[in-house]
Amino acid sequence: MALEMFRKEETLAMRKKLIGQSCRLFYSDDPVKIVRARGQYLYDENGKRYLDCISNVQHVGHCHPSITQAATTQMELLNANSRFLHDNIVQYADRLAATLPDKLRVFYFVNSGSEANDLALRLAHQYTQHEDVIVLDHAYHGHLTSLIDISPYKFQKLTGQKEWVHVAPIPDIYRGIFREDHPNPAQAYADTVKDVIDKVHQKGRKVSAFFSESLPSVGGQILLPKGYSTKVAEYVRSAGGVFVADEVQTGFGRVGSHFWAFQLQGDDFSPDIVTMGKPMGNGHPLSCVATTAEIAGAFTANGVEYFNTFGGNPVSCAIGLAVLDVIEKEDLRGNSSRVGGHLLDRLRQLQTKHPIIGDVRGVGLFVGLEMVTDKEQRTPATDAAAQVVRRLKEEYICVSTDGPWENIVKFKPPMCFSMEDADLVADRIHHILTDMERSHQKLDSEDLRLTGVILEEDKGRNAEVFNTTNLTDPYHN
Template sequence: MAADQRPKADTLALRQRLISSSCRLFFPEDPVKIVRAQGQYMYDEQGAEYIDCISNVAHVGHCHPLVVQAAHEQNQVLNTNSRYLHDNIVDYAQRLSETLPEQLCVFYFLNSGSEANDLALRLARHYTGHQDVVVLDHAYHGHLSSLIDISPYKFRNLDGQKEWVHVAPLPDTYRGPYREDHPNPAMAYANEVKRVVSSAQEKGRKIAAFFAESLPSVGGQIIPPAGYFSQVADSREKTSSLTSSPWASPLATATLLPAWPQPSLWRGHLKPPALSTSTRGVGLFIGVDLIKDEATRTPATEEAAYLVSRLKENYVLLSTDGPGRNILKFKPPMCFSLDNARQVVAKLDAILTDMEEKVRSCETLRLQP
């Protein structure tokens, strides 16, 4: 049968296979086909409206009219590369510099986080004359080959770790080796970076850069302990070979918007023996860590997947992340309102209540007959 004569269902299945071969779909068992979006809402081909808790890339909301209009007007005038003089570039750099410390006064304009991180890596290597890179475990820095090579989140499932890549522990005070009861977790985790650097140098390796997200995302929305980055920066001074790139991935935060509901609102029904949680984050970038046991902090992987699937059925788009795929990852656009937050919390509460009443086993999520 010719491709254009295939039934619609077969064509959709083929498209899903082609897409999933190049990237991981949300809800792979029952993917959503989104055709348009506006503000904090996305719409499928049937017109159903979903609250978007995933797409932080659209920082000010999907299809913001001012952004759309500005892009439309600029495209009618000029859309070319930056190898020519233009006032807009200088004006934008000036406006940016006024929001930053005086030392940050040189700007490179790029079209993606991946391109920015690739350039940071190139600059560090050119400046130091060295090749090696120190990264944090579970980190993700972009889709370019150069960045997959320094992203444990990616390279462990692909070609493996290169000899010039050195991995330090994620500064996770909830599940890592140095936890909230440690007297100085910032120093302890910074010492781990120093240990990794020293070990590499003993083998004759020379470090060009230290890459770290300011709030590790796919690692589980981890907030490093206060003082961690300054402690790592001290090791740079002592080794004379370590440069840092603290903004290795874009991050959506919104500290001036209406406050996210207090963490206690997440815990209405998250209690043993079903589930327990740890909630963390900054602004609108929130991670809710679902665990099966408070003592062992075992990731509730199956439960998290089940919960996200149920939320999708209730028109809320959410994802999971972290090494155990058990962390509910909230990263909505900044126009996400307090009313939206209340709606999402209410749906979470209802679904978790239903899980407590009907689920016989948290491990298998079998429903009672």
């Protein structure tokens, strides 16, 4: 029996009445009602098609037939408590192990990225017998209380920083304390973590873990300078702590050249704990923690059983296996490299035409376009970025913003994103920015014309009227 389809206005009214208002919608001023999806496309109740540039959860594409078939087949056969013996969980763990460094061979399956990061914290605390955690500024690791405590993006707006949490500068070479002209930003930023460790020790405390996204996303689509994680891991391990790599946003080949974003740091780098989530189940709740035998052994030795009723259940693991198959069979890592590289090239071409684009950065299909009002000062263009998002929605393209000032237009689309999609996005952004520049120029000219009229009235007919043709527009060099 099909569910009743409400009109958009009815759905919105019911949502406002029944759903917590802190659960915000995209485009809250005029939400989009999506009723079906396929690949990289979303369809509203009127059949309008939107290009999805933000659903990194539907990793291999919305409603991929191989994924839905795997889910249906296994669900018709069995879905049981994870504490029964079953092949799917061990086969899936074995497949994941093949993508990771040799030392990461023990897996715990859970249901969300937040659950994975919470368990990673428990593992680190149990193994090190220390409490203190170092995180990057503006980081976000999940919505559980334990993770709000280590997410500056959240706790700075709430109860503040706990005494056992310590914040290191985010290694942003565009607007951070060490920039692209620094001779060795990786070492310089790693040394800021060493400074934090020293301060922790001066307080008589000890470090349990350094916790970082492999590519900070909420922090602004940041690419860590190569060598940074290797040096940080050296400092943290010397202090008795472990290195936790949060791959919830960036794992499973999004960066193209590698399966995991932490591998961009070099073949000699391996975290002690890796957390994964969003893309694992292509929209199905599935996540995982991978760690070493030593850390897992310490967790077992505490004598308290760990179990997760649904984590790693037969249906979830069947879906996870199907996702891995699709990534391989459809060469989605290769597609990410090719299409992501093309998108970066197109956006960098726009950067030469539009001064409001301060920086374009990314790898694979993890891309950020940072907007500024002044290229020298790198002043965040927050309002302009929001306007671009709104205008792209009018062109049936879904994007969103991120970063401390919400001035970075981010792209993390499904991995089936195409060259044509990349060209469409770049063309539309060019059109929108050109239109914004013309509107700004027109407003400036009108303001100056009115100013000239006022001056004429004040000073008489002999007053000199402003010549607007020779003035420099802030959006044109």
